[in-house]
Amino acid sequence: MADAGFKSGLEDVVALTSDICFIDGKEGRLVYRGYDAVDLAQHASFEEVVFLLWYGRLPNETELSALRRELAESSDPHSAVRDLIASLPVNTAPMDVLRTAVSLAGIYDPDGNAMDPEANHRKAVRLVAQIPTIVAYFEQSRHRREVLRPNPQLSLAGNFLYMLTGQNPSEQSVKALDTALILHADHELNASTFSARVTAGTLSDIYSAVTSAIGTLKGPLHGGANEQVMRMVDAIETLDNVRPWLDRAFAEKRKIMGFGHRVYKTDDPRAVVLRRISYEMGETAGTLTVYQLLEAIGAYVRERKQLHPNVDFYSGSVYRMMGIPADIFTPVFAISRIAGWTAHILEQYHNNRLIRPRAEYTGPTHLAYKPLAER
Numbered sequence: 001m002a003d004a005g006f007k008s009g010l011e012d013v014v015a016l017t018s019d020i021c022f023i024d025g026k027e028g029r030l031v032y033r034g035y036d037a038v039d040l041a042q043h044a045s046f047e048e049v050v051f052l053l054w055y056g057r058l059p060n061e062t063e064l065s066a067l068r069r070e071l072a073e074s075s076d077p078h079s080a081v082r083d084l085i086a087s088l089p090v091n092t093a094p095m096d097v098l099r100t101a102v103s104l105a106g107i108y109d110p111d112g113n114a115m116d117p118e119a120n121h122r123k124a125v126r127l128v129a130q131i132p133t134i135v136a137y138f139e140q141s142r143h144r145r146e147v148l149r150p151n152p153q154l155s156l157a158g159n160f161l162y163m164l165t166g167q168n169p170s171e172q173s174v175k176a177l178d179t180a181l182i183l184h185a186d187h188e189l190n191a192s193t194f195s196a197r198v199t200a201g202t203l204s205d206i207y208s209a210v211t212s213a214i215g216t217l218k219g220p221l222h223g224g225a226n227e228q229v230m231r232m233v234d235a236i237e238t239l240d241n242v243r244p245w246l247d248r249a250f251a252e253k254r255k256i257m258g259f260g261h262r263v264y265k266t267d268d269p270r271a272v273v274l275r276r277i278s279y280e281m282g283e284t285a286g287t288l289t290v291y292q293l294l295e296a297i298g299a300y301v302r303e304r305k306q307l308h309p310n311v312d313f314y315s316g317s318v319y320r321m322m323g324i325p326a327d328i329f330t331p332v333f334a335i336s337r338i339a340g341w342t343a344h345i346l347e348q349y350h351n352n353r354l355i356r357p358r359a360e361y362t363g364p365t366h367l368a369y370k371p372l373a374e375r
């Protein structure tokens, strides 16, 4: 979209330097602190990736155990946050619950508004640990289920599925969620991370920055797309309906959720991994219906629009097979992206400069004030 002398939406604008994440949009590569994210997704755990994003190197065994312990010890939010969750209308959107609960958690954080690096690291640990439990508590609360407290023996992914579904998750589900969390953990200056850095850049506190980020992630052009993909799959329903449904959408100039990307001009490497997991989980569940619909949609959108599937295209199908409800898909994105948000906020504090772009003004400049009675 070209405007006078620049592309709108800050396209291709480099706003800052960062050591955290590199995206090669032409080659379809995503790199966290020098490591290929696809390689990490295959070999590492989400907790290892959190450490990597924060500290710039992989943890040794002692460091990883210490982080796991800290996360487990910090995972239960303050009782005021639990009370808030229990008091909310059952039809509240989970992303609204998360945004409000995180904001409240900041008020009760034992480090308050302290801005020294150690306090900010402790707050980052609490945020990574509590975002999954906040989401799971709301799921329990809206279904009036028995309140399950976090199980410190489980990994972050395992505990989230346990608290969310009320059942011990299968090994395959835990591994698949852990992989998805790694793949979503960071993505350079995506819209929500940019929001977080803009807020942190004013030297506001980390909870305020994360609250901004959650509000930004919620939109369907960002984290909300995976939920919309599954709504599309449900609306299409049969393979025969794929082309007529998409033809209508193209004719009405509707955006097809789960396709296109501001940076990738080839296959999104995260979508490639999630596609495989979607197939494997479908096989285990004994039904490939959703996978086959996704494949048919993907092929036709590629043929007609030359658009590639992005990370949101297959993730919803994977989450659904784990028993995660559709309106929790975007909160799952937040459970992962909090790793990247906090890494970026800490980096922003470390080397801060206020982020304040300009707008090219296109309105009038010399209007004369007219008294109310003359308008």
Ligand SMILES: CC(C)(COP(=O)(O)OP(=O)(O)OC[C@H]1O[C@@H](n2cnc3c(N)ncnc32)[C@H](O)[C@@H]1OP(=O)(O)O)[C@@H](O)C(=O)NCCC(=O)NCCS
Binding pocket: 001, 009, 220, 221, 222, 223, 225, 254, 255, 256, 257, 258, 259, 260, 261, 262, 263, 305, 307, 310, 311, 312
């Ligand atoms: C991700 C996204 C917001 C990137 O937006 P962007 O960089 O501003 O790109 P634009 O919206 O300007 O798209 C460029 C062109 O491709 C088309 N396009 C991009 N994504 C499309 C989609 N998902 N469906 C249909 N057409 C699409 C646009 O209509 C536009 O065509 P035009 O030049 O003829 O007007 C956009 O691709 C989109 O809305 N995708 C759907 C939502 C989604 O999946 N979001 C998750 C991202 S990980």
